[in-house]
Amino acid sequence: MERSDYWKKDKFDEFSAKDAGSFAKFTIENRFPKIFKEVCSEEYDSFIENHKVDDGKILRSNIPGVDELKKSISSYKDYTIKDFFEKAPFFLVEFYFYHLLLSLRNYDELKFDFFAAKKDADWKDKAEDFSSKLSVLFDDFEKFNKRKFSKKEKQEFNERKNEHIKSILYYSLTSNTGDLSQLHEISSESVKCLCNETEICQNYLDVAKPYSRFDIICDNSGAELFSDIYLAVFFLVYGLAKKVVFHLKPCPFFVSDATIDDFSKLVAALTKNGKNTELLDFISKKKIEVFSPNDFWVEPYYFDKMPDGLKNHFDKSNLVIIKGDLNYRRLVGDFNKYANETKSSINFETLEERCLFKNKSNKNIPLVAPRVLKSDVFVGIDSVFEAIGRNSDSQFKTDGKWGVIQTTLPRKTAGRTKKKEKSVSDKNVEKKDNNSDSSKDKKSKHSISEVCFFILFVLVALLLIGSLGAVLLIVFSKTLVENWNCKFLENIANFSPKEAAERIDFSIILTSLSLLVGGSIFVPKFLLRKEVDESVLKEIKNTVKKRVQEEADKYIDSKFSSVSNSLNKCDAHLSRMIAFNLKEEFPIWSIGWSIRSLKRYEKLDPNSVGFVEYFDFVDFLRKTVIESSAQKFFVLIKDVKNEINPVMAALEKEAEESGNDSKRLAIRTVKDIIDFEYSVQFKNKDLKNRSILLPVCNLIGGLAKCLCSAVMVNSQNEKLSEQNLLYRELLEQILQISDYGKKCKDFDAKKDYENRLILVLKELEECVKNKNEKYIKDFAKCDVLFFQSK
Incomplete structure (x- = not known):
């Protein structure tokens, strides 16, 4: 089987790392090394530079898809893996990379899912x-x-x-x-x-x-x-x-x-x-x-x-x-x-x-x-x-x-058309059903209130007609008796003018009252009905909308809180495992990952984590990982000889092997430690499990001071003006990346953190300027806090 030639007929090129700024180049330079190091023991850069793409010892047989892969890479067989990554189509490179991992992990024999x-x-x-x-x-x-x-x-x-x-x-x-x-x-x-x-x-x-x-x-x-x-x-x-x-x-x-x-x-x-x-x-x-x-x-x-x-x-x-x-x-x-x-x-x-x-x-x-x-x-x-x-x-x-x-x-689909045709064939039945449903709906609308309203309307109308009729009979009674021989009106026709006026006044008052009652009841009903309905409907909609929004916000908040809790817990456990695996070869990195794990656990909803589980988790990190890593690092410092800055010298090897700058590694570790300590000591004093976390702060505060001093020693030989104090550069670098530094939105916490940090760094600067090396011995103890509580 040959690879697809779809793009060739129009002379289109597949994406590759040759395209500057492309996702292909980013993946090969950043994602591949990370994934390779997580899975394989070989040194990535050396491996891809010294092995050919079609090296028979690399791509093992009996792995699904390998035979077809070998056919696809045949035109690149003389390339080193590095050159192949940079020049071949990215689509092909990705498949090769993951087959390479399968081969290096002996998947054909072990059938072990190393990503599981x-x-x-x-x-x-x-x-x-x-x-x-x-x-x-x-x-x-x-x-x-x-x-x-x-x-x-x-x-x-x-x-x-x-x-x-x-x-x-x-x-x-x-x-x-x-x-x-x-x-x-x-x-x-x-x-x-x-x-x-x-x-x-x-x-x-x-x-x-x-x-x-x-x-x-x-x-x-x-x-x-x-x-x-x-x-x-x-x-x-x-x-x-x-x-x-x-x-x-x-x-x-x-x-x-x-x-x-x-x-x-x-x-x-x-x-x-x-x-x-x-x-x-x-x-x-x-x-x-x-x-x-x-x-x-x-x-x-x-x-x-x-x-x-x-x-x-x-x-x-x-x-x-x-x-x-x-x-x-x-x-x-x-x-x-x-x-x-x-x-x-x-x-x-x-x-x-x-x-x-x-x-x-x-x-x-x-x-x-x-x-x-x-x-x-x-x-x-x-x-x-x-x-x-x-x-x-x-x-x-x-x-x-x-x-x-x-x-x-x-x-447009045949399925929908058929459905419509079916509806047409059943038209009469549906029409009958619809009429029946419509009739039922109309009947249901005649509620008790509507019946009462109708009766009231009839009574008021009769009263109004009767009142007006009485007035007319009094006024025209003589004419009706004389011309139409209406004998039943003879008594009314014989009323004196005074009696007739009294009867007419009463009828007019009764008519006015009828009009007043009718107007107050029926004008809103018939003339203002639309306005009233719209006003009521609007109020109902606003109330319902507000209620729905409140309930939706509560639901979203609860779901977000649940998801955030789960992610933090997962992140905490993964960070803990990474810290444990790094403690022997990379003690400073191990401490950094331990602090990350504790910070994630600190964010969890206390109700979701039992006290015993929390205590065991922190106790494991403190005794098995952090204390062990800190002791190992201080031993490495003591083993350094003939060095002006033994702390930085001890960091050099770890930084080099992990692909980092030693100064940057020191500053990031300090940031992790002091952010955690500030959060536990000052920011979150009401934290449920604060008493469990404080011993961790005592354990690593000295290490943070030790690393700060080492960074300042490194900077001591640079030309510094009177205004540019020794601690100032380190202070700026920490505040740049700290959770309580420049990106912190809590102004009070931000200012308090900075003031406390300045006090500590000034004290350390004096120690460095006086060339006092006792900080290594003193800070190696397990009872030193970085910040001193007021």
Whole structure:
């Protein structure tokens, strides 16, 4: 099999590290070394410079995809790995890099997933939330099936289902942020959608009968794999598909890519303690199925080079959901045909036009691609939205804060047409039902209040008519008797003028009262009804809106607090493990990671961490890691001979091996230590577990003073004016990066921190200027605080 030649016919080049400022170059220079050092024992720079790409001892056989990889790199066989990384297409380089890791870790023999610990740690504390979320989906569906719904309720349910489709596709997109190969964590809440074609998907899924089969080509494990399972369950329980098939990687790849082991672990967690047994039922009945992992998923090919067997499978699929950035690049080709055009002239082609995923008839496979942008590939985005992204965020194509939900589905579907035709054929029945429903609605409107109002209206009207009639009879009684012989009015006609005037006055008063009562009751009813309704409705809307906003804010705050708590706890434990692993070879780095771990644990909600757990956690770090590392470092200082600055000399080796400057390492460590101490001693005096943390401050305060003194000794030989005091440079460098320095928004804490720091640094400066080396001996004790409490 040859690599795709799609771009060659139009003379387009794939992305590579040759492009200055490209994501390819950034990844090779920054992400590759970090991932390599986490997995392999070899020294990265030396290894890639001294080994050839096609070295038979490197790429081991019996690893999925290796044979096809070797074919793809045959034209680069004489290159060193370093030259290959810099000059070959980035798409090919990435696949080679991860196959290299598999070979160096003997995956062909051990079958050990060396990324597993990192992947599991990323989602284990979220398993209960995932399980609960899935339970809600099953419960809602069960309630719906047990009840008999009216036609109107079913219509409302279908409308809600369409909204669910929209929200679940967006959830599927945002979960794609969970990529452990990235250098920084991406927040799923911050993802903005540059192209959203979910309405087309809603139209396609709005059918009377379920489709036969959907397929999901998975990307990352953990949260994203859960979103895939959730999506599959949604399709099944809402009758959109009869079956959903998962496609997973055959081996560990791209750090967090999902394998069948990851799928099994997640299913076990979701169904733990008898929960979500419906999921197990779906799997046992093959309604949810994991397709036999295919080597194609770890081979450096685009979708147009998919093997026939796999292509035949997808030809029978009604919908394919393609997850993630890498799969998207395989879908459209890893190149940009608009690289040399001006921004204003770009009219990006659609996914339909660029798609390499075709069926036997060379037509696009029906697919949906939720993708968070993490590379330079850019397809199907309107020029207006491209301008919005570009002007809002210079790194919008690669920083994972922007995404797309794109599809090759037709704009109008046969399924929806059939549904309409069916509605026409049942027109008479529906009309009858609608009339019946309408009649019932009208009857329900005649409430008791309306009946009472109508009776009152009739009484007032009769009273008004009677009053006016009495006046008229009195005035015209003589005329009626004389001309019309109305004998029943003879008594009234014989009234004296005085009696007639009294009767007329009474009738006029009664008429006025009737008009007054009628006006006060019925004018608002008939003339001001619209204004009153609008006023009441507006007030109701404002009240409801305010209430909804309050409840939404509470819900969001609680969810954010829960997520933040989980992330801090996970970060704390990972930092602790890193600190433990570094304590022998890199004691200063180990202390820095220990402090990071404690700072994260300090941020946790106290109710979520038991006292015993907290005590054990801090006690382990204090005794096993921090104390051990501090003692080791002070021993290294004592072993340094014939050095003016033994502390900095001891730091040199550790800094060199970790690829850092010794002065920078010292300042960052000081910052970590004193920020932690200030937080415990002064900023958070009400901290529940403060008494447990104070001994840690006593343990490392002396080390921070020792490092500060060493930095000032280093600066002592520089020319300093009277105004430029020795401590001033160090003070500025600490404040530049400190949590309580220039970026601190709490003015009082910021000022207090700076004043305390100046006092300590001035004292240390005197010690340095007097060439007093006792600070090394004194600060090596385990009872020295950096800041002295007032």
